[in-house]
Amino acid sequence: MSFVTATYLVPGGLDLHKKAEGIALGLTVGSWTDLPALEQAQLKKHKGEVIATNDGTPKATITIRYPAVNFTPDIPAILTTIFGKLSLDGEIKLVDIAFDDALAKQFPGPQFGVDGIRELIGVHDRPLVMSIFKGMIGKGLDEFETQLDAQARGGVDLVKDDEILFDNPLTPFEERVKRGKHILDKVEQETGRRVLYAVNLSGRTFELRDKARKAVKLGASALLFNVFAYGLDTLQALAEDPEINVPIMAHPAVSGALTASPDYGIANSVLLGKLLRIAGADLVLFPSPYGSVALPKEETDAIALALTEPTVHRAAYPVPSAGIHPGLVPHLVRDFGEISVINAGGGIHGHPDGSAAGATAFRQAVDAVLDDTSLEDAALQKAELAAAIKLWGHPL
Numbered sequence: 001m002s003f004v005t006a007t008y009l010v011p012g013g014l015d016l017h018k019k020a021e022g023i024a025l026g027l028t029v030g031s032w033t034d035l036p037a038l039e040q041a042q043l044k045k046h047k048g049e050v051i052a053t054n055d056g057t058p059k060a061t062i063t064i065r066y067p068a069v070n071f072t073p074d075i076p077a078i079l080t081t082i083f084g085k086l087s088l089d090g091e092i093k094l095v096d097i098a099f100d101d102a103l104a105k106q107f108p109g110p111q112f113g114v115d116g117i118r119e120l121i122g123v124h125d126r127p128l129v130m131s132i133f134k135g136m137i138g139k140g141l142d143e144f145e146t147q148l149d150a151q152a153r154g155g156v157d158l159v160k161d162d163e164i165l166f167d168n169p170l171t172p173f174e175e176r177v178k179r180g181k182h183i184l185d186k187v188e189q190e191t192g193r194r195v196l197y198a199v200n201l202s203g204r205t206f207e208l209r210d211k212a213r214k215a216v217k218l219g220a221s222a223l224l225f226n227v228f229a230y231g232l233d234t235l236q237a238l239a240e241d242p243e244i245n246v247p248i249m250a251h252p253a254v255s256g257a258l259t260a261s262p263d264y265g266i267a268n269s270v271l272l273g274k275l276l277r278i279a280g281a282d283l284v285l286f287p288s289p290y291g292s293v294a295l296p297k298e299e300t301d302a303i304a305l306a307l308t309e310p311t312v313h314r315a316a317y318p319v320p321s322a323g324i325h326p327g328l329v330p331h332l333v334r335d336f337g338e339i340s341v342i343n344a345g346g347g348i349h350g351h352p353d354g355s356a357a358g359a360t361a362f363r364q365a366v367d368a369v370l371d372d373t374s375l376e377d378a379a380l381q382k383a384e385l386a387a388a389i390k391l392w393g394h395p396l
């Protein structure tokens with residue numbers, strides 16, 4: 001028998017076992033003790049089981065195991081079972097989810113993951129550096145080409161669309177793919193470096209698969225996807241499609257509506273960690289602990305662990321983001337290690353000497369940290385890094 005096990009955070013001081021039993025029955029067989037013995041025997045395999053309750057104040061936890069025989073092996077059915085009506089039932093937060101291996105194997109997981117992306121880029125021994133197009137709305141393909149070329153030549157490993165850049169007449173989706181390929185092929189020929197460009201896959205849900213397939217045929221090297229504006233099952237359908245054989249980068253846009261409250265919704269480690277990984281995200285962006293929309297460090301640690309801990313699936317790249325600049329690289333490497341992607345938009349394009357210099361400054365900062373050299377000492381030899389930490393500082 002397969003199971004999904006869910007852990008909930010609830011107010012302390014309740015009759016915890018009564019509440020737990022009520023949830024376990026209410027989300028499975030409905031009622032129990034008043035059933036005839038024969039019916040109990042028939043329904044036993046469908047009954048939710050209270051695995052643990054831990055009382056405390058102000059909060060307590062309840063852990064319940066749900067038989068997979070009750071639902072189809074898809075995320076919509078599982079989420080509706082373990083936190084559908086229950087999510088509407090007052091102060092309760094889904095803080096962990098566990099799939100047994102037999103059930104987990106029915107999901108795609110990352111199709112490339114950390115190892116596959118490292119193979120594509122040819123980098124195996126350092127955090128990757130990614131830049132984000134900025135200020136592209138209202139701008140045309142010339143600006144697109146200029147920004148892409150500068151970011152790539154400056155030394156980043158990946159470039160992504162901003163999540164707010166959709167298909168539009170000035171920089172049409174397919175044109176961004178085609179011109180992006182042309183520019184990055186040229187960069188590779190001249191520098192030997194393979195740079196991936198994650199174009200933002202957007203538009204109506206039922207058009208996404210064909211748009212993604214067309215983009216791959218046109219040479220797209222990665223896809224950015226605003227998962228939570230659509231749904232985890234949409235991500236899974238893209239990841240499972242054999243014709244969409246490029247890495248998928250999950251953006252956390254909209255997820256804050258589900259995760260921000262300490263008392264309601266879904267924990268970031270569940271939504272941005274376990275569920276994005278099992279549904280097939282190869283890279284997962286999330287607010288860093290020290291950026292412009294910061295998350296508590298214990299949450300970002302939990303997300304990174306959920307993305308990389310050993311499971312039946314490949315590890316997905318943690319991509320701590322938002323408000324990142326070269327001065328933060330020592331913190332990022334300390335907190336997320338080599339299996340991470342350092343991601344910045346303003347911290348690249350805001351460099352006093354332009355986007356290419358901003359990209360170079362990040363690479364210089366990464367090299368310095370891996371060489372166990374302080375940024376200040378490295379900056380004595382590296383002008384781009386010196387200008388970056390002069391502008392943004394280097395919090396100790």
Ligand SMILES: CCCC(=O)/C(O)=C/OP(=O)(O)O
Binds near residue numbers: 162163285286287344
């Ligand atoms: C957590 C997502 C961050 C993001 O989408 C973005 O565009 C960040 O830009 P910067 O803060 O690096 O300028």
Ligand SMILES: [Mg+2]
Binds near residue numbers: 132162163164
């Ligand atoms: Mg963005």
